Amino acid sequence: MSLQKVQMTTLDEFLMNHPSPYKNLNKIYRQITFSCKVISNRIKRAGLENLYGSTSITNFHGEEVKNLDVLANNTFITSLSKIKDVGALVSEEDYDAMIINEAGRYIVTFDPLDGSSNIDANVNIGSIFGVFERTGDGKITKNDCLQPGRNLITAGYCLYGSSTILVIAYNGQVTGFTLDENYGEFVLTHNKMTVPEFKPIYSVNEGNRDSWDPKVREFVDSLKSTEGGKKPFSLRYIGSMVADIHRTLLYGGLFMYPASDSAPQGKLRYLYEVAPMSLIMETAGGRAVCGEVPALDIVPETVHQRVPVFIGSSGCIKKFEI
Numbered sequence: 016m017s018l019q020k021v022q023m024t025t026l027d028e029f030l031m032n033h034p035s036p037y038k039n040l041n042k043i044y045r046q047i048t049f050s051c052k053v054i055s056n057r058i059k060r061a062g063l064e065n066l067y068g069s070t071s072i073t074n075f076h077g078e079e080v081k082n083l084d085v086l087a088n089n090t091f092i093t094s095l096s097k098i099k100d101v102g103a104l105v106s107e108e109d110y111d112a113m114i115i116n117e118a119g120r121y122i123v124t125f126d127p128l129d130g131s132s133n134i135d136a137n138v139n140i141g142s143i144f145g146v147f148e149r150t151g152d153g154k155i156t157k158n159d160c161l162q163p164g165r166n167l168i169t170a171g172y173c174l175y176g177s178s179t180i181l182v183i184a185y186n187g188q189v190t191g192f193t194l195d196e197n198y199g200e201f202v203l204t205h206n207k208m209t210v211p212e213f214k215p216i217y218s219v220n221e222g223n224r225d226s227w228d229p230k231v232r233e234f235v236d237s238l239k240s241t242e243g244g245k246k247p248f249s250l251r252y253i254g255s256m257v258a259d260i261h262r263t264l265l266y267g268g269l270f271m272y273p274a275s276d277s278a279p280q281g282k283l284r285y286l287y288e289v290a291p292m293s294l295i296m297e298t299a300g301g302r303a304v305c306g307e308v309p310a311l312d313i314v315p316e317t318v319h320q321r322v323p324v325f326i327g328s329s330g331c332i333k334k335f336e337i
């Protein structure tokens with residue numbers, strides 16, 4: 016009996032076949048992907064193990080902290096702290112940057128569980144991460160964490176949905192891996208991902224329309240216009256950034272979180288939401304801007320700095336810039 020050639024390429028094999036110029040980056044990926052496997056498993060069992068619901072904590076962002084937020088954050092911190100090359104961590108759930116090892120080389124920024132308000136409704140949620148290299152030679156400091164997204168050496172997200180999918184911007188390309196739960200391995204399923212140049216899909220919380228900048232309001236209204244027999248854009252909004260970005264990466268279109276009265280700087284945080292997603296989208300041939308400025312050129316002043324973001328197909332961003 017001829018054994019059918021196993022076509023599976025695991026993430027470990029992919030990283031081995033595409034060595035990074037950054038030493039021990041594969042170790043960081045091993046810990047991040049282990050964390051994603053743990054989180055994926057807990058999310059799937061949340062209803063069975065009473066993991067839904069909130070803690071009694073409101074965090075410093077003023078957001079309700081869900082039980083799974085705490086679990087996901089502890090998982091990321093525990094697994095990444097085991098690597099001596101990791102110098103500092105920045106988590107959405109922690110007030111300040113955490114110096115793990117002053118002699119470490121890398122800073123890992125992450126939103127351990129983004130979209131957690133959707134958890135109890137079984138809507139797709141995700142983890143987002145980015146990896147920077149320290150800037151100086153001395154001890155790693157909190158300033159090493161305040162870098163523009165252009166300096167990211169890799170970034171990615173894990174989408175917890177009907178399947179668990181890891182998408183990474185690594186070595187100049189975007190690659191997707193699907194968790195095969197039979198073997199507990201992320202297997203290559205999306206090679207060299209590129210975002211379509213244009214797609215008439217827009218993704219924004221229209222509930223904030225009245226408090227947007229007039230230019231943004233006019234732009235979004237223009238997308239819905241049927242003047243002269245135009246076909247309007249379709250609106251798709253899940254309210255979970257990882258899911259909305261994943262759809263935009265695959266199908267094309269434009270995801271937006273503009274500044275509004277309730278979020279004067281925008282809602283999404285730069286270091287562990289906008290910058291990693293912008294690196295992924297630009298590496299896949301798309302674009303990302305924070306108003307007039309390319310998103311990857313923003314230099315954050317604080318670890319939780321919020322920015323407005325317009326991200327997706329280059330043709331859709333161009334339409335916004337006209």
Ligand code: P6P
Binds near residue numbers: 129130131255256282
């Ligand atoms: P709104 C989820 O809470 C999140 O941080 C992102 O995942 C998502 O894109 C955004 O907020 C949704 O915000 O104001 O539309 O509910």
